[in-house]
Amino acid sequence: MTNRVLLASALGVVALLLSIPTAAQTAKTSAGKYHPPRMPDGHPDLQGTYDLATLTPLERPAGTKAVYTREEAAKLEAQVAAQKEQADSPLSPDRTAPPKGNGDQGTPLQYRLATGGTGGYNYGWLDPGTTYSVVNGEKRSSIVVDPPDGHIPFMPAAARQRMATLRALFNPSQGENNDPGLEKDPGAYDDPERRTLSERCILGFGSTSGPPALPDYFYNNLHQIVQTPTSVMILSEMVHDARIIRMNEQHLPSTIRLWLGDSVGHWEGDTLVVDTTNFTDKTRFEGSTESLHVIERFTRIDDHTLLYRFTVEDPATFSRPWTGEYSWPATDGLIYEYACHEGNYALGDILRGARQRDAAAKAAK
DSSP states (O other): OOHHHHHHHHHHHHHHHHTSOOOOSOOOEETTEEOOOBOTTSSBOOOEEEEOOOSOOSSOOTTOOSEEOHHHHHHHHHHHHHHHHHHTSOOOTTOOOOOSTTOOTTOOHHHHHHHGGGOSSOGGGOOOOSSOOEETTEEESOSEEESTTSOOOBOTTHHHHHHHHHHHHHSOOOOGGGOTTSOSSTTTTSOGGGSOTTTTTSSOGGGSSOSSOOOOSSSOOEEEEEEOSSEEEEEESGGGOEEEEEETOOOOOTTOOBTTOEEEEEEETTEEEEEEEOBOTTTOGGGOOTTOEEEEEEEEEETTEEEEEEEEEOTTTBSSOEEEEEEEEBOOOOOOOOOTTTTOOHHHHHHHHHHHHHHHHHHHO
16 A cells, blocks of 8 residues: 555545535534534534644653643743744845854844754744644643653663664764764765655654644644545645545554554544554654554544544553643645655755765775
8 A cells, every 4th residue: 555545545535525415513512511513424523624833842841830821821922923023024135154054153043943054944934833732721831741741751772772873874973074064974865765754755744744643843734634434534734645544444464564554543422533553664753663553532622623632652662651632723724735845956966966975085095
């Protein structure tokens, strides 16, 4: 099974949806309990487009409480807004070139907040969120809620070593004279398949497509849910990943491994529960192995919000299962095509440049 097959399935889901009558009218509340609108099959209607942008990080910052007061959150959000206003101000056309490397000393704020001194993106392109996620009326300081300290419980040795190996594979170390443009050891630019999955436009970075589906804190934050009795599709704006959840089915054989895993869903009351296994060993969520197992819960809590909760386990990577949750606010925003690397010659140029450098080094011997 390939991503093209999944995308074709996604289009089939959309076509089927168009033939299904509109769900019941807007839900009403009684005795304080929310009653979501229903699909023709009686299950809650989760369909819509949701904006996952949030200031709430995955892990809790050191010294921070689990929940901000409204006043604390408002102050922090105002600081971000002021910083954004400054970063969005026009750059001087007479500015000098940014400093060598990726340092930010002496670089305009508009560049520093985006991609360092090189200025790959200025801040105007970014949409990292403006507010903290609200769950149960609380402004949360982290998505991770269990363990209670808000941190991912990594295995001290094996998982961290695996992460270090991955970083060495994808990110070249500094060369001589502290020149970050040169590799100390060959390999990072020897093979396009040694570049990251997001760089190769296979998956969106930061687990934005999931599972678990997380904010990327960068841009392209929208996710669209399309629902039928037999399938649920979640379309991610970033790298146009189309994830298909097969309802009330068995998992695929363990020999079949997918970029987004094999997702099987069922309903527990008004909550959609999705169980995902069969990840490829190249996905590596937070350094995980192909034994990664993710359980997600999608619950409509009002007419404009989903509560998204997930639990992650992989005994080879994490010392215990851990859980996160945050809200998905609905939006009227539109998802536009994301043409990743269309007409982008950077990767080929990087490889050709590395070969030229290899030849020059050989000739100098």
